[in-house]
Amino acid sequence: MSTRIVVVGGGTAGARLAQRLPVTLLGEEPHAPYNRLLLADVLAGRYGPEVIALPAAREPARLGARAVRIDRAARTVECADGSLVPYDRLVLATGAAPVLPPLRGLRGAELPSGVHPFRTLDDCLALRGAVRPGVRAVVVGGGLLGVSAARALAAAGAEVVLTQQGERLMERQLDAEASALLHAHLTDLGVEVHTECRVSGLRQRDGAVTAVELADGFVLDAGIVVLACGVRPRVALARAAGLDVRTGVVVDDQLRTSDPHVHAIGDCAEHAGRVYGLAGPALEQADVLADLLLAESPAGATGGPVVSAPAAEPGAARRAPAPESGTAPQAPADPAGGARPLPRYTGTRALTRLTLGGARPLDLAAFGEATPLPGDDVVRLADATRGAYRKVVVRGDRLVGGVLLGDLGAVGTLARAWEGDEALPDAPLLHLLTHDGGSS
Known part of the structure; x- marks a missing residue:
């Protein structure tokens, strides 16, 4: 492909696109792209960081390259080191950032010693370095991420307390009966579970966390606090560039933003009013966009070599020919006559899976x-x-x-x-x- 494609973000979506196409991948983290779903296994000591690496990109990625500005008129991306990266097509795969709850004792992004988000490999390694047998760890948030973190900390030997503001664990995915079974399983692993329990603040001494305060006045001693309160799309770069942003960066069925030369995929993208925040949709969006860019390329139009997509996983997006649109890219000619329909993303039905370890x-x-x-x-x-x-x-x-x-x-x-x-x-x-x- 002669088109210069720049991808900002080396997470699940960006890495998948870089496996399919020759692109310039700007990865903010210093690590090669990795499987974020396996971070809990790294924390538990089941895997080393090298085991969760994703398949290599077709072109070497620029790691530790933080994009700070998009110049849409000049079609360049400026990085924190001052370098400019030109593009013909830009793909935003900036992912999502952990939500830091409004707790007493939290000031801005500066976290007290012992307080950890759980989103990146660096977060995971820092947390693993802090865990020792018998340390008291409080996990704030009883969703999918909080449950995974609690299980991993227990496996690493910590005394774990899991706090959930809602009535039950993983209430977005599970019904009451299933959640009760999950509650019992975590208890068997040694995790102390508190539901309908709102955390209001943190206590600290000499800059290090010592306890978690609950809204009812109860205090939980803590040497480690893990914030697993959800994530929100990282859209600051897109918003500063003047792109249409709501909850996420708004995209159409061809994953284009309000600028036809800029696409967005993965956790930062909002399609048909929905931000998925799951790996399955991120992979499907990357595959649809790869198919689209290949279809528009000279090789795709003339029957030249085309990179094949990996096998579809559960949660596959349904794809259909794109409707005619005044701003839609033109479909390449089909050798048999007519136009080859362009790929189209119409949403993903995502299935959530989780494995919790233990004796059973x-x-x-x-x-x-x-x-x-x-x-x-x-x-x-x-x-x-x-x-x-x-x-x-x-x-x-x-x-x-x-x-x-x-x-x-x-x-x-x-x-x-x-x-x-x-x-x-x-x-x-x-x-x-x-x-x-x-x-x-």
Whole structure:
């Protein structure tokens, strides 16, 4: 490809695009791109940092290169070291930053010693260096990230307290029964879990954290505090450049921003009013954009060599020909006549999976709407002895959501039925929860 493509961000989305296309990748972190989903395993000591590295990019990345300004008129990206990187197409894959809650004792971005976010490999390594057997660690936030951090800290020998402001753990993904099983599993791992518990402040001595204060006046001693309160899209660079930004950087079905020469993918992108913040959609967006840029390239137009996409993963985006638009790029000619339809991103149905270790590891998966509406059909199978739970929600003849803990034998078939949004077979609904999802 002769088009100069610059990618800002070396996370999941940016790294995927750099595997597919020859691009200039500007990675703010000093590390080669890595799998962020495995940071908890690094913290637990199960993997070394080198094990979670992602496949290499087609071109060497510029690591430690922080983009500070976009000049859209000159089509250049300025880095913190003063260098200018020209582009024909710019891809923003700036990801998301951890949310720092408004707690007494937190002042700006300067964190007291012992207080850690849990988002990057540097965060993980700093936290791993601080953990020692018997240290008291308080995790603030009982969502997916907080649960993962609590499990990893317990595996590393810390005495862990997990605080969740909501009524149950992972309330965005799990229903009450599944969350109760997760609560019991963490307790078995030695984690002390507090729900409906709001953290209001931090106590410190000589610049180091000593305790966490709760809104009801209770105080939790702490040598380590992990802030796992969610993330928010990193959009400052895009906003300063004058691009359309709402919650994320607004993109269309071809992942273009309000500037047709600038795209956005991954955790920083907002498509059809939604910011996903998950790995599956980030990978799918990167693949759609790679296909689009290849289709527009001279090689793509003439049948030249095309980089093949990796195999699709669960949560695949549905792709369709783009509708005609006055600003849409022109489709290359098809040798058989007519125009080859351009790739189009129409959203991702993302499935959440998590494995929690321990003497009895626990696998969980959740997708779609786990809470039924009036008139929905619900099928549940529970085995309290084995700590297994399966539930699906059916609306009409469509599978709209599900939760599985323990045995995930049916998750593949269920995920395909949900992602495809196709009518379910005419069979008893209980068959959905068998190991083969009722396919035999």
